Amino acid sequence: MERRTADRLLRARAQAIGGRARETTVAAALDRVLAVQAQDLAAAGLGLRARVTGLTAADVRRATDIERTAVRGWYMRGTLQLVPAADARWLLGLFGPVHLALGARRLRELGLDEALCERASRLIVRAIDGEGPLTRADITARLTTLGVEPKGQSAFHLIRRAALAGLICHGPQRAEEATFVLLDDWLPATGPLPFTGAAAERELARRYRAAHGPSDALDFAHWSGLPAGTARKAWAAAGETPAENAEDVPRGDVRLLPAYDNYLLAYRRRELSVPAEHERRVRPGGGVIRPTVVVDGWAVGTWSGGRRGTAPVVEPFPGSDPFDPATVAGIARESADVARFSAVYNASHTLSTPGLQPPGYVTGP
Numbered sequence: 189m190e191r192r193t194a195d196r197l198l199r200a201r202a203q204a205i206g207g208r209a210r211e212t213t214v215a216a217a218l219d220r221v222l223a224v225q226a227q228d229l230a231a232a233g234l235g236l237r238a239r240v241t242g243l244t245a246a247d248v249r250r251a252t253d254i255e256r257t258a259v260r261g262w263y264m265r266g267t268l269q270l271v272p273a274a275d276a277r278w279l280l281g282l283f284g285p286v287h288l289a290l291g292a293r294r295l296r297e298l299g300l301d302e303a304l305c306e307r308a309s310r311l312i313v314r315a316i317d318g319e320g321p322l323t324r325a326d327i328t329a330r331l332t333t334l335g336v337e338p339k340g341q342s343a344f345h346l347i348r349r350a351a352l353a354g355l356i357c358h359g360p361q362r363a364e365e366a367t368f369v370l371l372d373d374w375l376p377a378t379g380p381l382p383f384t385g386a387a388a389e390r391e392l393a394r395r396y397r398a399a400h401g402p403s404d405a406l407d408f409a410h411w412s413g414l415p416a417g418t419a420r421k422a423w424a425a426a427g428e429t430p431a432e433n434a435e436d437v438p439r440g441d442v443r444l445l446p447a448y449d450n451y452l453l454a455y456r457r458r459e460l461s462v463p464a465e466h467e468r469r470v471r472p473g474g475g476v477i478r479p480t481v482v483v484d485g486w487a488v489g490t491w492s493g494g495r496r497g498t499a500p501v502v503e504p505f506p507g508s509d510p511f512d513p514a515t516v517a518g519i520a521r522e523s524a525d526v527a528r529f530s531a532v533y534n535a536s537h538t539l540s541t542p543g544l545q546p547p548g549y550v551t552g553p
Contacts, residue, residue, distance in 0.1 A: 200485025
């Protein structure tokens with residue numbers, strides 16, 4: 189088997205989007221891949237759907253809002269991601285100081301000096317402590333009492349700063365909006381961090397190797413956002429991950445990946461996942477990554493729609509060969525599953541679901 193094909197098959201299986209690999213729970217999927225892109229919560233749910241058999245939106249909500257086995261936050265590259273709650277604190281310990289330092293300049297550009305930032309953090313903590321989970325709009329309204337502009341990016345950066353400092357974290361959703369809670373209330377510390385400093389960097393490299401291999405230190409640096417020198421040292425210290433034989437990986441596995449899926453973001457180059465001549469179809473510019481149809485980890489088209497229970501519209505790459513019957517059948521199965529998930533997703537976000545109210549928290553103002 190040609191090396192590039194073998195690497196692609198192994199990568200897709202490691203990411204649970206190929207090789208017939210699927211997990212059975214949100215927790216198991218996140219434990220396997222460590223992180224799912226979560227700038228858009230709906231896309232994050234679809235990213236988990238592609239990796240978990242029979243997943244429902246209620247399962248995702250239960251994991252984040254009730255069981256608290258998954259938490260959303262700013263980790264690798266400073267972007268929002270869903271990670272296992274068990275890993276959230278050491279990941280925050282590794283990345284929080286990095287992104288706080290990088291964000292300090294932006295805070296100054298917004299006219300937010302250190303004294304104001306500290307006052308804002310104290311106000312945010314007091315408000316959440318006294319009122320329960322608060323949305324970004326709720327917190328912004330309270331920050332205006334400090335003279336923070338209600339529009340623009342100032343409030344967002346102050347909220348993000350408090351999260352990176354380990355004071356708050358994302359909590360339960362309310363009316364399709366994220367809320368923020370106190371980190372120590374939502375995910376109580378159970379002892380010292382399991383990994384800090386170089387040990388945390390090494391553990392991150394180990395987890396990346398397992399979830400994204402075959403890959404290299406530059407891929408790891410691209411995905412993590414760590415400096416190249418730091419990434420290389422951590423990569424070497426993590427050691428090799430035992431590799432499967434690509435000949436044993438089942439073929440013909442079709443998945444519909446959402447926008448910004450980690451599989452298309454986690455490597456510095458995409459020659460193993462997207463045909464070069466169709467790169468702009470998947471990444472048209474402006475940081476956009478479109479929902480993509482992959483077969484054994486190889487992009488064969490894009491898709492759109494699939495909301496409110498409707499079937500997605502699949503667009504094969506122009507000029508490509510017609511899909512074979514097995515691929516057509518696979519796309520039909522995935523399309524039906526996306527429609528099923530999106531119908532349940534909208535229902536779970538529209539209807540009042542008392543069973544999904546997190547224990548010990550009020551619903552907020």
